[in-house]
Amino acid sequence: xxxxxxxxxxxxxxxxxxxxxxxxxxxxxxxxxxxxxxxxxxxxxxxxxxxxxxxxxxxxxxxxxxxxxxxxxxxxxxxxxxxxxxxxxxxxxxxxxxxxxxxxxxxxxxxxxxxxxxxxxxxxxxxxxxxxxxxxxxxxxxxxxxxxxxxxxxxxxxxxxxxxxxxxxxxxxxxxxxxxxxxxxxxxxxxxxxxxxxxxxxxxxxxxxxxxxxxxxxxxxxxxxxxxxxxxxxxxxxxxxxxxxxxxxxxxxxxxxxxxxxxxxxxxxxxxxxxxxxxxxxxxxxxxxxxxxxxxxxxxxxxxxxxxxxxxxxxxxxxxxxxxxxxxxxxxxxxxxxxxxxxxxxxxxxxxxxxxxxxxxxxxxxxxxxxxxxxxxxxxxxxxxxxxxxxxxxxxxxxxxxxxxxxxxxxxxxxxxxxxxxxxxxxxxxxxxxxxxxxxxxxxxxxxxxxxxxxxxxxxxxxxxxxxxxxxxxxxxxxxxxxxxxxxxxxxxxxxxxxxxxxxxxxxxxxxxxxxxxxxxxxxxxxxxxxxxxxxxxxxxxxxxxxxxxxxxxxxxxxxxxxxxxxxxxxxxxxxxxxxxxxxxxxxxxxxxxxxxxxxxxxxxxxxxxxxxxxxxxxxxxxxxxxxxxxxxxxxxxxxxxxxxxxxxxxxxxxxxxxxxxxxxxxxxxxxxxxxxxxxxxxxxxxxxxxxxxxxxxxxxxxxxxxxxxxxxxxxxxxxxxxxxxxxxxxxxxxxxxxxxxxxxxxxxxxxxxxxxxxxxxxxxxxxxxxxxxxxxxxxxxxxxxxxxxxxxxxxxxxxxxxxxxxxxxxxxxxxxxxxx
Numbered sequence: 001x002x003x004x005x006x007x008x009x010x011x012x013x014x015x016x017x018x019x020x021x022x023x024x025x026x027x028x029x030x031x032x033x034x035x036x037x038x039x040x041x042x043x044x045x046x047x048x049x050x051x052x053x054x055x056x057x058x059x060x061x062x063x064x065x066x067x068x069x070x071x072x073x074x075x076x077x078x079x080x081x082x083x084x085x086x087x088x089x090x091x092x093x094x095x096x097x098x099x100x101x102x103x104x105x106x107x108x109x110x111x112x113x114x115x116x117x118x119x120x121x122x123x124x125x126x127x128x129x130x131x132x133x134x135x136x137x138x139x140x141x142x143x144x145x146x147x148x149x150x151x152x153x154x155x156x157x158x159x160x161x162x163x164x165x166x167x168x169x170x171x172x173x174x175x176x177x178x179x180x181x182x183x184x185x186x187x188x189x190x191x192x193x194x195x196x197x198x199x200x201x202x203x204x205x206x207x208x209x210x211x212x213x214x215x216x217x218x219x220x221x222x223x224x225x226x227x228x229x230x231x232x233x234x235x236x237x238x239x240x241x242x243x244x245x246x247x248x249x250x251x252x253x254x255x256x257x258x259x260x261x262x263x264x265x266x267x268x269x270x271x272x273x274x275x276x277x278x279x280x281x282x283x284x285x286x287x288x289x290x291x292x293x294x295x296x297x298x299x300x301x302x303x304x305x306x307x308x309x310x311x312x313x314x315x316x317x318x319x320x321x322x323x324x325x326x327x328x329x330x331x332x333x334x335x336x337x338x339x340x341x342x343x344x345x346x347x348x349x350x351x352x353x354x355x356x357x358x359x360x361x362x363x364x365x366x367x368x369x370x371x372x373x374x375x376x377x378x379x380x381x382x383x384x385x386x387x388x389x390x391x392x393x394x395x396x397x398x399x400x401x402x403x404x405x406x407x408x409x410x411x412x413x414x415x416x417x418x419x420x421x422x423x424x425x426x427x428x429x430x431x432x433x434x435x436x437x438x439x440x441x442x443x444x445x446x447x448x449x450x451x452x453x454x455x456x457x458x459x460x461x462x463x464x465x466x467x468x469x470x471x472x473x474x475x476x477x478x479x480x481x482x483x484x485x486x487x488x489x490x491x492x493x494x495x496x497x498x499x500x501x502x503x504x505x506x507x508x509x510x511x512x513x514x515x516x517x518x519x520x521x522x523x524x525x526x527x528x529x530x531x532x533x534x535x536x537x538x539x540x541x542x543x544x545x546x547x548x549x550x551x552x553x554x555x556x557x558x559x560x561x562x563x564x565x566x567x568x569x570x571x572x573x574x575x576x577x578x579x580x581x582x583x584x585x586x587x588x589x590x591x592x593x594x595x596x597x598x599x600x601x602x603x604x605x606x607x608x609x610x611x612x613x614x615x616x617x618x619x620x621x622x623x624x625x626x627x628x629x630x631x632x633x634x635x636x637x638x639x640x641x642x643x644x645x646x647x648x649x650x651x652x653x654x655x656x657x658x659x660x661x662x663x664x665x666x667x668x669x670x671x672x673x674x675x676x677x678x679x680x681x682x683x684x685x686x687x688x689x690x691x692x693x694x695x696x697x698x699x700x701x702x703x704x705x706x707x708x709x710x711x712x713x714x715x716x717x718x719x720x721x722x723x724x725x726x727x728x729x730x731x732x733x734x735x736x737x738x739x740x741x742x743x744x745x746x747x748x749x750x751x752x753x754x755x756x757x758x759x760x761x762x763x764x765x766x767x768x769x770x771x772x773x774x775x776x777x778x779x780x781x782x783x784x785x786x787x788x789x790x791x792x793x794x795x796x797x798x799x800x801x802x803x804x805x806x807x808x809x810x811x812x813x814x815x816x817x818x819x820x821x
Contacts, residue, residue, distance in 0.1 A: 006055070006058055006059045006062055008055045008056065008059060009055065010048075010051050010052045010055055012052065012092065012093075012094050012097070012230075014097060014100070014101060017048060017094070017097065017098065017101055018101050018104070018105075020048035020051065021041070021044045021045055021048050021101070021105070022044075023048075024043075024044035024045075024047040024048055025040055025041070025044045028043075028044065028047050029043060029044060033105070038107050038108070038111055038112055038115070039112070039115060039175075041102065041105060041107045041112060042085070042107075042109075042112035042113070042115065042116070043178050045085070045098060045102075045109075045112070046085050046178040046179055047178050049085070049088055049089065049092070049179070050178060050179050050181070050224065052092070052230075053088065053092075053179075053224035053226055053233050054181065054224065056226065056230060056231075056232070056233040057222075057224050057233040057234075057235060059233075059821065060232050060233050060234065060821070063819050063821060064143045064819055065309065067819055068309060068319070069143040069816070069817070069819050070143065070318060070319050070320070070321065070814070070815065070816050070817075071143040071144055071145070071319065071320065071321070071816065072137075072142070072143065072144035072145075072321040072322075072323060072809075072810070072814045072816050073144065073145060073146075073147055073298060073302055073320065073321070073322050073323070074130060074133060074134070074144065074145070074146045074147065074323050074325060075147050075294065075295060075298055075322060075323065075324055075325060075329035075332060076126070076127065076130040076146060076147070076148055076325035076326075076328070076329070077126075077148070077149065077290070077291065077294060077325070077326075077328035077329065078121060078122035078123055078126055078127035078130070078148065078274060079119075079121045079122050079127050079130045079131050079134075079146060079148050079236060079238075080118075080121065080122030080123070080124070080127035080128040080130075080131055080636075080637055081118070081119045081121060081122075081131045081223070081236070081637070082118055082119075082131065082477065082636075082637030082638060082641070083113065083116045083117075083118055083637070083638050084116070084119070084177075084179050084223065085112075085113055085116050085179070086113045086116075086481060087135075087476070087477055087481060088179070088224070088226050090476060090477075090480060090481045091135075091138075091139075091226045091227060091228045091229070091230065091476055092226060092230045093228075093229065093230065095481075114638075116638075117172045117174070117175065118172065118636045118637055118638050119154075119172055119177065119223075120151065120153065120154020120155065120170040120172035120274065121148060121149075121150075121151055121154065121238070121274065122154075122155075122274070123155050123274065123275065123556070123595070124555070124556040124595075125364075125555075125556070125661075125662070125663055125664070126325065126326060126364055128637065128663065129325075129442075129471055129663055129802075130146060130148075130325055132472065132473050132474040132477070132663070132802040133146075133802055133805070133806060134146050134225045134234065134236055135225065135227070135474040135476060135477065135802065136472075136474055136801070136802040136803045136805070136806040137225075137227075137234055137806055138225050138226055138227030138232045138233060138234045139227035139228045139229070139232070139474075139476070139500060139803060140227070140803060140806055140807065140810075140818055141227065141231060141232045141818040141819055141820045141821070142806060142810055142816055142817075142818055142819075143234075143816055143819055144234060144814075144816065145225075145234045145235050145236065145237060146225075146235075146236040146237065147236075147237050147238075147239075147294065147297070147298035147301070148236060148237075148238050148239075148294065149238060149239055149240075149270075149271050149274075149290060149293065149294055150219075150221050150238035150239055150240035150271050151271055151272070151273060151274045152171070152173060152240075152271060152272050152273070153169055153170055153171055153172075153272060153273040153274070154170035154172055154273075154274050155170065155274045155275055155595070156168060156169070156170055156595070156598065157169070157170040157634055158595050158633050158634040158635070159633060159634070160607075160611065160631065160633050163607070163608045163610075163611030163612055163615070164604065164607070164608050164611075165595070165596055165604050165607050165608075167598050177223075179223060179224065180221045180222065180223050180238075181221065181222045181223075181224070182219070182220075182221055183219075183220040183221065183222060183237075184219060186220050186301065186304070187217050187218060187219045187220065187242075188217070188218045188220075188239075188296075188297050188300035188301060188304075189215050189216075189217055189218075189244065189300075190215060190216050190217070190218055190292075190293055190296045190297060190300075191210065191213035191214070191215050192213055192214050192215065192216065192289060192292070192382060192383070193212075193213055193214050193381065193382060193384075194210055194211055194212040194213030194214070194384060195210075195211060195212055195384055196208050196209065196210055196211075196384045196385050196388060197209045197210075197211050208342070208385060208388060210342070210384065210385040215244045216241050216242065216243065216244060216267040216270060216293070217241070217242040217243070217244050217267075218239040218240070218241060218242075218293060218296070218297035218300070219239065219240045219241075219242050220237050220238070220239050220297070220301065221237070221238045221239075221240060222235040222236070222237050222238075223235060223236040223238065228476050228499060228500055229500075231820070231821045232819075232820075232821065237298075237301065239271065239293065239294070239297040239298075240268075240271045241267055241268050241269070241270035241271040241272075241293060242267065242268060243264035243266075243267035243268060244267070269286060270286070270289055270290055270293050271290075271293070275287070284375075284378065285378060285381075285382065288374055288378060288379070288382055288383075289382060291328050291329065291330075291331055292331050292335070292382065292383060292386075294328070294329060295329050295331045295332040295335050296335055298322075298329075298332070299332065299335050299336055299339060302320055302322070303339065306319060306320060313340065313344055313346060313354065314350070314354070316354050316358060317354055317357035317358045320358055321358065321360065321813070321814035321815070321816060322336075322358050322359050322360070323360050323361075323362065323809070323813070323814070324359060324360065324361045324362065324432055324436065325362055325364075326362065326363065326364045326365070327361075327371060327372045327428040327429050327431075327432055328372070330361070330372070330428040330429070330431045330432040330435075331383075331386065331428075331431075332359060332435075333355060333359055333393075333431055333432065333434075333435030333436070334383075334386045334389050334390055334393075334431070334435075335386070336354075336355045336358065336359070337351055337352065337355050337389050337393070338385060338386060338389055340354060340355065341389075342385070348392075352393075352396075355435055356435060356436060356437050357437055358437075359432075359435055359436045359437070360436050360437060360438035360439075360440070360813050360814070361432040361433060361435075361436040361438070361439050361440075362439075362440050362441075362442065362469070363429070363432075363439065363440070363441055363442075363446075363450050363454065363660070364442060364660050364661075365660055366446065366449055366450075366453065366454060366657065366658060366660060367560070367658065371427070371428070371429040372428040372429070373419060373425040373426060373427055373428065374425060374426050374428065375423055375424065375425050375426075376418065376423075376424040376425065376426060377423075377424075379426060390417055390418075390426055390431070391418075393417065393431075393434065393435070394416060394417040394418060397415075397417070397434055398412050398415070398416060401415060401461075404461070411457055414457050415430065415457050415458065415461075416430070417430050417431055417434070429454075429455075430458075433455055433458050434458075436465070437465055438465050438467060438812075438813045439455070439458075439465055439466050439467070440466070440467045440468060440469045440813070441468055441469075441660065441661075442468075442469060442470060442471045442660050442661040442682075443468070443470050443471065443660060443661040443662075443681045443682040443684070443685060444468055444470060444684065444685060445657075445679075445680065445681060445684055445702060446468075446659075446660040446661060446681060447466070447467065447468035448468075449657065449702070450466065451463075451466050453706075467812060467813075469805055469808050469809055469812070469813075470661065470682060470685055470799075470800075470805065471661040471662075471663050471666075471682060471800075471802075471805060472663070472666065472799075472800045472801045472802035472803070472804055472805040473663050473666045473667050473670070473800060473801070473802060474801070474802050474803075475498070475499065475502050475670065475801050475803075476499065477641075478641075478644065478667045478670060478671070479670050479671060480499055481641070482640075482641040482642075482644060482645055482671070483524075483528065483644075483645040483671050485524035485527050485528060485645070486521070486524045486525075486528075486645065486671060486672065486794070489517075489520055489521065489524055490505070490508065490794075493507075493508070493511060493517065494507035494508060500803065501798075501803075502797065502798040502799075502800075502801035502803065502804075503798035503799075504798070505794060505795050505796070505797060505798050506795055506796070506798060507795075508791055508794060508795035509791075509792065509795045509796075511791065512788045512791050512792060512795075513788075517791075518784065518787040518788065518791065519787075521672065521787060521790065521791055522783070522787050522790070525645075525646070525648070525672055525790070526546055526547075528645040528646040528671075529546035529550055529646045529648075530546045531642065531646065532546075532550070532591075532642055532643060532646035533545070533546050535632070535642055536591075536630050536632065539632060539633070540630055540631075540632070542618055542628065542630050544589040544628045544630065545587060545589065545628075547587070548586070548587035548588055548589045548628070549586050549587065549588045549589065549648045549649055549776070549777075549780055550589050550591060550646055550647055550648045550649070551588055551589065551590050551591065551648065551649040551651065552590075552591045552592075552593075552643060552644075552646075552647040552648075552649065552650060552651065552668070552673075553566050553590075553591075553592055553593075553594075553651035553653075554591070554592070554593040554594060554632075554635060554640065554643050554644075554664060555593075555594050555664050556594050556595060556596075557594045557595065557596040557600075557603040557604075557606055557607060558596075558600075558603055559602055559603070559606075559760050560654055560655055560658040560659070560760050561653070561654050561659070562653045562654060562655060562760060562762060563592065563594075563606050563610070564606055564609075564749065564753070564762055565653055565762050565765065565766065565769060566590070566592075566651055566653065567606070567609055567610060567613055568726075568729055568762065568766060569766075569769060569770060569773060570590055570613060570617070570627070570629055571613060571729045571732060571733075571738075572725050572728070572729055572770065573588070573626075573627060574613075574616075574617050574620075574623060574627060575728050575729065575732060577622065577623055577626055577627065578620065578622050578623065579728070583626055584626050584627070584777065585777045585778070585781060586777045586780050586781055587625060587626050587627070588626070588627055588628070589627075589628045589629075589630070590627075590628070590629045590630070591630050591631075591632065591643065592610050592629075592630070592631045592632070593631065593632040593633075593635035593639065593640075593643060594635050595634075595635060602752075605746075605748070605749075607631065608745070609738070609746055609749065610629065610631050611631055612738040612739055612745075612746075613629055613738050614628075614629035614630060614631060615738075616737065616738050617629050618630075640664075640667070644664075644667050644668055644671050644673075645671045647668050647671065647673040648673060648674065648780070648790075649673065649674055649675075649676055649696075649776055650664070650665060650668035650669065650673040650674065650675045650676070650677075651676055651677075652664070652665040652668075652675050652676070652677035652678070652680075652681075652683050653676065653677060653678055653698075653699075653765075653769065654678060654680050654681065655678065655680070655699075655705060655759075655760040655761055655765075656678045656679050656680040656699060656700055656701050656702040656704070656705050657680060657702035657705050657706060658680065658760070659680045659681035659683075660681055661681045661682040662680075662681045662682050662683065663682075665677065665681075665682060665683055665686060666682065666686065666797065666800040669686060669690065669793045669794070669797055669800075670793075670794060670797040670800070671794065672790040672791065672793055672794045673790070673793065674694065674695070674696065674776070674786075674789055674790060674793060675690075675695050675696065675793075676696040676698065676769075676772050676773065676776065677695065677696070677697065677698075678697075678698065678699040678700075678765070679697065679699065679700075679701045679702065680702065682800070683695075685799070685800075686797075686800070689796045689797070689799055689800075690792060690793050690796045690797075691792070691796075693789070694789045694792050694793055694796075696772040696773075696775055696776055697772070698765065698768040698769050698771065698772040699764075699765035699768050699769065700761065700764060700765060705761060708761070708764075709759060709761075712756070714756060714758070714761060714764065715756055716753060716754050716755070716756070716758055716761075716762075716763040716764070717754055719763040719764060719766065719767075720754060720763065723763075723766070723767065725766075725767075725770070726763060726766060730750045730753075730754075733746045733747070733749060733750050734747060734750055
């Protein structure tokens with residue numbers, strides 16, 4: 001029986017679970033158990049698990065209703081969930097039991113779990129962070145849920161053909177998702193396009209009317225998110241776009257079948273694919289429609305729920321908190337204003353107070369090109385009433401600026417929502433800042449740069465609303481589930497309290513000098529390396545030694561993340577070996593993974609370079625025992641769960657001042673990897689926690705980078721002229737040693753890295769990077785020393801749990817409290 005009186009009938013014992021699995025094979029899949037395949041058994045288990053999650057989800061909902069809890073709603077354009085079955089079994093603490101049940105039924109649960117497709121609802125760190133947040137919210141019994149889009153196709157499946165990235169359709173729903181729950185009864189109607197008609201009330205009040213709009217239907221699907229221990233089950237609500245009418249019957253009856261279903265096809269395009277290309281106008285328009293679809297569906301759902309328990313919108317912000325995950329959901333500010341002013345008839349000033357008290361904004365990037373701007377003409381076409389509201393917000397805001405600062409034209413130009421240079425555009429980041437009561441960065445350095453570099457005028461205006469919330473990762477997925485070898489050892493020595501209180505990992509520090517513990521810690525690491533080596537062999541047909549250093553850079557491919565710097569070092573080691581006859585002191589296996597945006601030519605060329613270098617090195621018998629280079633395609637959560645536990649050296653080498661936080665760095669260190677990294681993002685806080693002796697720091701600091709670039713003092717040819725290593729590498733690239741059949745393929749790299757406009761300063765950090773790797777070689781050769789450093793990295797990762805991050809958001813921004821069962 002739940003605390004609310006709702007009876008939880010489904011038990012988690014062997015007998016009940018076995019019976020429910022068999023029943024679902026019969027009644028849900030229409031088969032006898034003797035005819036069930038492994039896939040059928042996995043589906044039946046997912047349905048049996050869903051039954052249990054639904055019961056607890058209803059109980060959780062009733063708990064929230066009973067105390068009229070304030071709830072937080074997380075708006076994110078992407079969620080990178082990873083496979084749901086194993087994670088839910090793990091958090092329900094029935095994974096081992098289900099493995100035994102499957103053995104009794106003649107199946108291998110590991111094989112079943114491996115066959116589940118990753119939900120392709122996200123791309124990289126932004127979506128994975130959102131998924132970690134949802135896990136921690138439920139584990140902490142915090143009333144909150146996520147809102148997103150139910151994409152039919154993900155970003156893309158990455159294949160490699162002749163070293164080049166090829167994008168394939170990722171139809172992740174091909175085999176369905178038994179864990180999700182369709183909520184057709186809670187579908188919402190979303191207007192688009194049309195025009196604004198000016199009207200006047202009998203009292204003379206101006207009433208703008210949005211008319212002649214098209215509409216689409218947002219159909220919600222809930223993915224249960226269970227916290228560790230199974231007490232609280234929140235959910236991620238994903239909206240799929242459907243046409244309001246399947247087709248025009250009159251047109252159909254006249255034989256024009258294509259035109260009859262055209263509207264249905266166009267409507268459903270909205271949730272068809274994640275991040276449609278913006279290289280053509282149709283793609284830009286679809287992307288804007290997607291962003292509005294997300295916030296409009298979410299707000300319709302929130303206001304429906306609010307109206308069910310509250311009638312007074314003056315209390316809206318007392319019961320509702322909305323977190324904007326970057327600028328993609330920034331239209332929330334405008335849509336909420338439209339709803340309050342146009343539909344609830346609340347006067348403008350009060351509506352603005354409610355909106356600002358409700359919304360909060362997280363910034364995730366310092367790169368100016370990543371801050372969204374939408375053309376005024378496009379917004380006017382898609383959302384004509386919203387453009388009016390944007391102009392009204394801007395007009396009132398700029399009047400306030402003028403009252404405070406006088407007629408400072410330049411300041412008003414910078415702070416305006418409208419960029420007047422060239423084609424008029426709406427600055428979505430400015431909109432998010434103006435319309436929110438809180439603006440946070442995601443690491444201490446990033447949050448300072450948000451104030452001083454990105455939004456200095458807004459910080460001067462309202463300093464109290466800017467704050468830092470350093471990112472984290474959930475230890476349930478990234479240590480407990482992903483690394484059973486290590487997590488089992490940790491639990492054996494310090495108990496299981498660390499699973500929900502990661503600070504308890506500090507207890508491992510007492511075993512750093514325990515030879516038996518050190519030996520078992522490194523044995524767990526080697527077992528994970530053996531497993532990854534098998535994956536590499538089966539995927540790429542390349543043999544790598546688990547006794548070599550596994551040096552890994554797994555993340556989105558981007559120039560600022562500097563995979564190029566890593567490759568330059570690899571080329572240097574290879575040339576040292578074959579040209580200079582200098583063998584590395586420790587064998588190395590360099591492992592890359594990550595996707596490049598389809599339209600990002602340079603990033604895709606970097607992938608080609610990695611493969612070209614790998615082909616030369618891996619086929620040169622002189623390098624066979626010393627160096628290997630591999631690129632694992634189609635990086636995703638399930639692959640990351642195999643890569644991360646096997647890592648010895650984690651490459652976190654972005655140019656200082658470019659990475660907002662990073663969370664891969666935390667996952668690797670939590671699993672006993674040592675970081676080679678710059679003074680950037682959350683690397684800085686990790687360095688403070690683990691200690692400088694357990695972190696391989698290199699490169700310029702952010703202020704040095706900024707000053708050098710601002711003064712025009714970066715001249716990479718100076719580094720080239722005084723470094724024989726750089727000259728040797730560039731000569732090899734120019735002489736086509738890695739592109740014999742494609743001459744001059746990589747000349748662009750040499751030219752770019754030698755340009756004074758190269759803003760990521762690869763050559764400025766190269767020598768320092770080499771020196772850091774030499775320190776790694778020296779330390780790794782001392783197995784006892786390395787084991788101690790690896791253990792301390794795991795032991796000192798307590799701060800980087802999303803449980804801590806969520807508590808800080810809950811207390812400092814959302815003002816929500818746990819509602820325990």
